Amino acid sequence: MKLILAIVQDEDAQRLTSTLMNEGFSVTKLATTGGFLRAGNTTFLIGVDKERVDAALSLIEKVCRSRKQVATSPSPVAGAAGVYVPYPVEVTVGGATVFVVDVEDFRKI
Numbered sequence: 001m002k003l004i005l006a007i008v009q010d011e012d013a014q015r016l017t018s019t020l021m022n023e024g025f026s027v028t029k030l031a032t033t034g035g036f037l038r039a040g041n042t043t044f045l046i047g048v049d050k051e052r053v054d055a056a057l058s059l060i061e062k063v064c065r066s067r068k069q070v071a072t073s074p075s076p077v078a079g080a081a082g083v084y085v086p087y088p089v090e091v092t093v094g095g096a097t098v099f100v101v102d103v104e105d106f107r108k109i
């Protein structure tokens with residue numbers, strides 16, 4: 001068995017849940033926060049037989065879109081006064097960041 005950890009944008013989370021559930025996958029959603037943008041995202045835990053990993057990944061790829069977002073980052077120290085001037089940075093977020101890990105044991109007790 002494998003555990004898929006998929007970090008997706010909140011905008012895609014509802015559609016991904018229904019798509020996966022309709023195809024018979026069990027999912028758990030966690031409300032998470034990205035370290036860079038400090039914005040909310042959603043992490044899916046999906047436990048699957050290894051034969052179905054590719055099917056789950058295809059659905060994630062189909063549903064999750066990449067989007068541009070603007071982050072405000074601190075610039076390096078400006079001058080000797082040590083003043084930080086925030087400036088906007090455009091980043092492309094997603095489709096999804098996915099980890100697939102081996103599950104040593106799986107039980108429902």
Ligand code: 2BA
Binds near residue numbers: 033041091095097
């Ligand atoms: P965030 O950390 O908020 O990152 C959002 C987006 O900002 C990233 O999109 C990437 O385009 C950009 N970014 C992140 N760190 C950066 C940096 N040091 N310099 C410049 N740009 C940077 P994605 O790569 O699609 O990542 C979306 C979210 O997935 C991340 O949100 C984070 O929550 C998670 N994530 C991505 N890579 C990860 C990893 N290796 N381990 C754990 N979580 C990860």
